[in-house]
Amino acid sequence: MANEIAKGPATPGVAKHDPILIVDNVRRQFGGLVAVDVEHLEIPRGMITALIGPNGAGKTTFFNLLTGFDTPDTGSWTFNGTKLSGVPSYKVARMGMVRTFQLTKSLNLLTVLENMRLGAQRQPGESIFAALFKPLWAKNEKAITVRAEELLKRFKLDAKSEDFAASLSGGQRKLLEMARALMTEPKMVMLDEPMAGVNPALTQSLLEHVKGLKDQGMSVLFVEHDMHMVRNISDWVIVMAEGKVVAEGPPNEVMKNPAVIDAYLGAHHDSDLGADKIAKGE
Amino acid sequence: MDLIFSNAVNALFDPMTAAYAIAAIGIALHFGFTGLLNFGQASFMAVGAYGFAIATISFGLPFWGAVAVSVGLSVILAFLLGIPTLRLRSDYLAIVTIAASEMLRYIVSTTSAQPLTGGPQGLNNYSTEFYGLNPIPVGTYGFWNFTYSEREVFMRIVSWTLVVLFAIVLAILVRSPWGRVIKGIREDEDAVRSLGKNVYAYKMQSLIVGGLMGTVAGILFVIPRSVQPGNYGTQLTFFLWTMLLLGGASTVIGSVIGSMIFWGLLSLSDDLLRAGVDNGVITFLTNDQVGTIRFMIVGLGLMLLVIFRPQGIFGNKKELQFNG
Numbered sequence: 001m002a003n004e005i006a007k008g009p010a011t012p013g014v015a016k017h018d019p020i021l022i023v024d025n026v027r028r029q030f031g032g033l034v035a036v037d038v039e040h041l042e043i044p045r046g047m048i049t050a051l052i053g054p055n056g057a058g059k060t061t062f063f064n065l066l067t068g069f070d071t072p073d074t075g076s077w078t079f080n081g082t083k084l085s086g087v088p089s090y091k092v093a094r095m096g097m098v099r100t101f102q103l104t105k106s107l108n109l110l111t112v113l114e115n116m117r118l119g120a121q122r123q124p125g126e127s128i129f130a131a132l133f134k135p136l137w138a139k140n141e142k143a144i145t146v147r148a149e150e151l152l153k154r155f156k157l158d159a160k161s162e163d164f165a166a167s168l169s170g171g172q173r174k175l176l177e178m179a180r181a182l183m184t185e186p187k188m189v190m191l192d193e194p195m196a197g198v199n200p201a202l203t204q205s206l207l208e209h210v211k212g213l214k215d216q217g218m219s220v221l222f223v224e225h226d227m228h229m230v231r232n233i234s235d236w237v238i239v240m241a242e243g244k245v246v247a248e249g250p251p252n253e254v255m256k257n258p259a260v261i262d263a264y265l266g267a268h269h270d271s272d273l274g275a276d277k278i279a280k281g282e
Numbered sequence: 283m284d285l286i287f288s289n290a291v292n293a294l295f296d297p298m299t300a301a302y303a304i305a306a307i308g309i310a311l312h313f314g315f316t317g318l319l320n321f322g323q324a325s326f327m328a329v330g331a332y333g334f335a336i337a338t339i340s341f342g343l344p345f346w347g348a349v350a351v352s353v354g355l356s357v358i359l360a361f362l363l364g365i366p367t368l369r370l371r372s373d374y375l376a377i378v379t380i381a382a383s384e385m386l387r388y389i390v391s392t393t394s395a396q397p398l399t400g401g402p403q404g405l406n407n408y409s410t411e412f413y414g415l416n417p418i419p420v421g422t423y424g425f426w427n428f429t430y431s432e433r434e435v436f437m438r439i440v441s442w443t444l445v446v447l448f449a450i451v452l453a454i455l456v457r458s459p460w461g462r463v464i465k466g467i468r469e470d471e472d473a474v475r476s477l478g479k480n481v482y483a484y485k486m487q488s489l490i491v492g493g494l495m496g497t498v499a500g501i502l503f504v505i506p507r508s509v510q511p512g513n514y515g516t517q518l519t520f521f522l523w524t525m526l527l528l529g530g531a532s533t534v535i536g537s538v539i540g541s542m543i544f545w546g547l548l549s550l551s552d553d554l555l556r557a558g559v560d561n562g563v564i565t566f567l568t569n570d571q572v573g574t575i576r577f578m579i580v581g582l583g584l585m586l587l588v589i590f591r592p593q594g595i596f597g598n599k600k601e602l603q604f605n606g
Contacts, residue, residue, distance in 0.1 A: 101473070107465070108469055131459060164601070180477065
């Protein structure tokens with residue numbers, strides 16, 4: 001598996017055969033805390049890559065930096081051969097790298113269908129002058145609506161399309177956010193904890209949707225704590241701890257990596273911290 | 283008694299009511315649809331009033347030239363207010379707009395600016411050309427307590443035509459894809475950004491268009507009267523907000539009806555109280571106090587409205603159920 005994706009042995013920063021995203025020396029410091037410090041990282045194209053790590057490892061900050069929602073102190077990165085450093089977030093999205101958020105951002109007082117339509121690109125009616133003349137954008141709007149309804153059906157939200165997004169459950173909002181991101185016709189989808197707060201019944205369908213993205217030729221990078229999901233759907237796993245990439249590789253190998261076990265459980269996870277003694281009533 | 287109600291009805295369709303309605307439509311676009319807290323609509327109205335009057339008096343520009351100057355200045359003001367603040371959280375715009383409108387008011391009322399702005403005395407005699415456009419022959423029109431001169435009729439027609447025009451423009455805009463983007467920004471601007479929209483540019487456009495409505499309202503407001511710096515205080519802005527919230531912030535028609543209700547009620551309560559005082563029914567007030575008391579009554583009415591119908595008269599109740 002490792003040599004199908006990577007050019008060499010699975011060590012942090014290993015080169016990939018066909019990377020879509022290449023990151024170099026990206027560093028972000030908040031006061032004295034170095035939140036992200038990634039020397040070199042390549043994300044494979046057309047694969048599902050998981051980004052895991054304990055809380056505070058810098059995963060979300062790394063996401064924000066890559067998508068232009070935050071600016072790094074140093075570093076550069078290219079997406080699909082285009083330099084992205086210093087590019088504002090909305091342009092990043094237009095280039096085909098779309099993200100979702102850890103805390104779901106559904107647009108509450110817009111209907112589900114309007115949420116979806118908002119994701120569409122190249123709608124001339126979004127210019128203030130063209131907006132005044134419906135014939136200039138009515139045709140695009142129709143095409144957008146057809147696409148939005150197809151996606152809603154796929155995500156089983158079609159019955160809700162005229163309701164306010166605020167009336168959806170937490171899990172449905174996650175689905176809506178993902179579907180809305182797909183309206184932008186992205187090349188790469190970045191999902192920040194897609195499973196957080198989703199009940200197990202919905203987890204399975206979300207998993208299928210993420211796999212579906214890959215089948216349609218998109219690259220996926222997702223942050224997740226649910227190891228079951230990571231093992232189940234990812235082709236490649238990147239592990240971050242304290243801002244750095246500490247390991248990467250195919251899921252089964254990475255889980256056995258001592259650096260990963262240390263990062264997640266701490267180096268002393270085998271030693272007794274006293275809980276047993278308390279349990280015995282000593 | 284007839285006079286009291288006809289006064290109130292007159293207030294409903296007064297050109298001033300129309301001017302306030304147009305300015306309130308502007309903040310409906312800002313706040314109700316884009317989520318921008320503009321507490322300086324008075325400054326846009328002042329730019330309209332002073333820009334128009336000064337261009338006419340000091341620079342001798344024709345009517346349309348003076349209107350164009352006001353519009354240009356309004357766009358510049360929107361940029362000045364928006365460039366530093368629209369990248370920040372919405373509260374910053376609120377602080378900057380309220381401060382800027384007070385600054386503007388103090389600047390135009392200083393005595394050193396007197397040759398241009400008239401200082402504390404203000405300006406007048408700039409409406410001749412506007413009334414020259416009036417096609418209605420000289421005379422009095424109307425019936426009973428509703429008789430107007432040809433100028434008053436013309437002013438009413440122009441003002442309310444513009445109200446309808448701006449309401450239609452707003453209605454078209456907020457139902458368009460452009461309106462979808464600004465409503466999205468109101469809900470969560472990061473989400474809209476993540477979908478490839480230039481949020482900053484949209485907020486700026488909204489600020490400019492809504493401010494422009496304030497400027498046109500400012501011109502209309504001063505045509506039948508004089509320009510007085512005292513009119514452009516924070517009170518003006520808060521009246522506009524009252525009208526907006528009365529009618530419903532995220533509605534098109536709400537700001538128009540809100541303005542009519544506001545001035546109608548103000549006139550009605552004023553006349554009723556005065557009549558009560560004159561006839562000895564109300565003994566605990568003097569006529570001088572009535573002018574203040576009526577604002578208290580309107581304030582109380584607004585409090586009751588916010589408590590019992592927070593979405594405004596025309597607002598959609600469903601929208602509020604989710605904001606708990």
